[in-house]
Amino acid sequence: MNDFLNDYNQTVHPSLLKSFIAINNKKLAGYGLDEYCKQAITNIQKRLQSPHADVHFMPGGTITNLTVISHILKPYQAVIAANTGHINVHETGAIEATGHKVISVPTADGKLTPELIEPVLFHHSDEHMVQPKLIYISNTTELGTIYSQQDLKNLYQYCQKNRLFLYLDGARLAMALAAKDNDLTLPDLAKYTDVFYIGGTKVGAFAGEMVIFNNLSINQDFRFSMKQKGAILAKSWIVAVQMNELMQNDLYFQLGQHSNNMADKLKIVFEKAGLTFASKPQTNQLFVNFPNQLAEKIIAHYAVDNLGPIDDHNCCLRFCTSWSTQIDEIDRLDRLLQSWLS
Structure with missing residues (x-):
């Protein structure tokens, strides 16, 4: 066939496989405290031009979305997503299972805009309904479209104005940043999101994503949330080694x-x-x-x-x-x- x-149907990129072979038989600290995790954190902070970014290593996309979103939201708060958004369509109600409503918004191209979000905020006006607090987007979107720098800036500024948080799912971020129409950079993502992740699973990794908190008012005790949700890998270096290799020489x-x-x-x-x-x-x-x-x-x-x-x-x-x-x-x-x- x-x-x-x-x-993500091919096993692993040869360069990533070689990176594992190169460290075989080493004894490493657990739970993200090893030398390769520290190296990956330093490397991505330099790439983002953000030395204080808080970086974590996660096993996959769904558990990343579940852990990040449920950590940020209070019990009565909800997340807004495009009706085609991954958390709304392809994650088996994972967000709802944590007690948080996903408010879906119809879009023509899979992208959210301030104009599409505004009616949701107007409708959810008091304590008789859930309180929208987090905006979830993905780049690329589930329809393969991308956000421009101005798109993201407009959305982030709208979130700031309305005391909302902006979270970007980067499962296919490599394809978005490599698109012909793209003008976004990694430093832009650090500047115009509260939190986002860099996906590895869909670009040749065995598995793994790297979460970056830019807003350090919402990351407190995040490792507790990770542990509770089963998102902390004892061998977190599995993700870090791959991320180091992927970022080296712009692979x-x-x-x-x-x-x-x-x-x-x-x-x-x-x-x-x-x-x-x-x-x-x-x-x-x-x-x-x-x-x-x-x-x-x-x-x-x-x-x-x-x-x-x-x-x-x-x-x-x-x-x-x-x-x-x-x-x-x-x-x-x-x-x-x-x-x-x-």
Whole structure:
């Protein structure tokens, strides 16, 4: 089966594997207190131009979102997310299971704006409803779109004005920062979010994400929350070693760029076939509108995400390229698609 289902289906990038082999047989301190965690923290603080940023190592995206959000919010407070947001759609009610409501907002492109948030704040005006306190966004979004520097700045300033916190999910941050349209930098993220994370799972890591608190008024006792939620790894160096390697020589950004480049080539294949897109292609996720009969042939030959019908005659399929996608995979799909269309 050919596979465009996701961007974490390849085991591990060779450079990251070598980094583990290089430290084999070493005895290391536990729970993030080892030399590699300290090194990764220093390195990312320099990258962010933020020497006081508070850095933590987490095993995966869902437990990161659950732990960060539940730590920040008081029992009566809620998080606002796009209706397509990962915490609203793909995390099995993890946030709600901690006792916090996810207030979902319909968006055209997966992105939140002050204009979309304003009616929620107006509606939740007193103690008879949950109090919105945290804004959750992801970059890239679940529709593959990205936030510009001005987008993020506007959102952050709105949050500051309305005493809200801004949290950015960076599961696919490498692809966002490597996008052709991108003008955001890592220092911008330190400047215009209260907390965000740098994802490793989707750029060749075995697993692991790195959480960065920029607002040091909300990180107190965070390690207690991590431990309670099962988010502190005894071998936290597993994540740190990979993050060190990904950041060295800009490998992180190169892998994000490769994922995007493969999606660009795939986009040309679909355009040549006369197909349209459900959202603007910007990164490594393509949401393609297919006639049902053609979609059935695709699904029979490829692992893709079937997002369901658009109308009686068409449906939407998601194709996701990765750091390991090769050009011959794109060419093979191109030939197959052309043969079906002819």
